[in-house]
Amino acid sequence: MEQQEKMVKLAVNGGISFGSKLNAKQLVVIAEYMLEEDELELTTFQQLYFEVLESDLEFVQKKFEAVGLSCYPVGNFVKSLRTCNFCKGAEQEGMPVAIELNHRIAGKAVPVTLRPAYTGCPIGCGEPLVNDIGVMKMKNGYNLYVGGKAKGLDAQAGTIVMEQVQPVQLYEAVDKIIATYAEHGKKRENFFKFVNRYGVENLKSQLTDNPFE
Ligand code: SF4
Incomplete structure (x- = not known):
């Protein structure tokens, strides 16, 4: 029987900025690595969960990071920092x-x-x-x-x-x-x-x- 390659979950977001936003280029790059029937999970912690073949993980992370996406492991790890929208300015709000x-x-x-x-x-x-x-x-x-x-x-x-x-x-x-x-x-x-x-x-x-x- 053919053994299926392991999929791993990756948490992705647009990094820390003025609000939790993704631009069109980032969405296009994410979509490139999805099949039509694949789904993205939107979590309450400002992250998207995305499944990728384990052997593609490093390559996909590099592609994502090249368009300003941040990638984090999913599981028993410290999550990326949830932030406010810094509405009063980057420096003033730290x-x-x-x-x-x-x-x-x-x-x-x-x-x-x-x-x-x-x-x-x-x-x-x-x-x-x-x-x-x-x-x-x-x-x-x-x-x-x-x-x-x-x-x-x-x-x-x-x-x-x-x-x-x-x-x-x-x-x-x-x-x-x-x-x-x-x-x-x-x-x-x-x-x-x-x-x-x-x-x-x-x-x-x-x-x-x-x-x-
Ligand atoms: S009101 Fe304060 S906590 Fe809320 S987004 Fe603005 S700087 Fe952040």
Whole structure:
């Protein structure tokens, strides 16, 4: 019997910009790699899921990236950063910080898919307080939240663990939180449960320059 080649799922989006948009060229390139009966799945996390032959993965990723698409693995990894639309301007709302943060963390292996979110002002269009890790720009600094949960009867807002920090501190803190979860999280333990078990105070103690100490 002929063995069918394995398909792998790829998450694709237009990268971090003013809103979650795709241009016509990007859509055409995506369509080139689809058969008529194929489907694209639009997720709630500003990503399109696309299936590709495993042997074509590298080639397709290069083609996609050449037209400005960003590609991420699907599964137990940190998802690409969900963001707001930066309606007040890229610099004012910290778009370069969101881009760098996404670059550092998206695709890292974790026990269960981790959803990080960023928002450029306290209006919070990127919903950082109800995602696993949330960043909110407030005036000239960044607040960091952990353990938010949007779904289920136990939905809750995240807890603030750093307040008014600068980008380098923010990157280091998020890196540490993810590394701690990757190391100490149990198999199939989602981040919300991990934060409850491990403890917010314990997590805070891992962070350098902790303003709460
Ligand atoms: S969070 Fe603030 S900056 Fe971002 S889209 Fe909403 S109102 Fe605009």
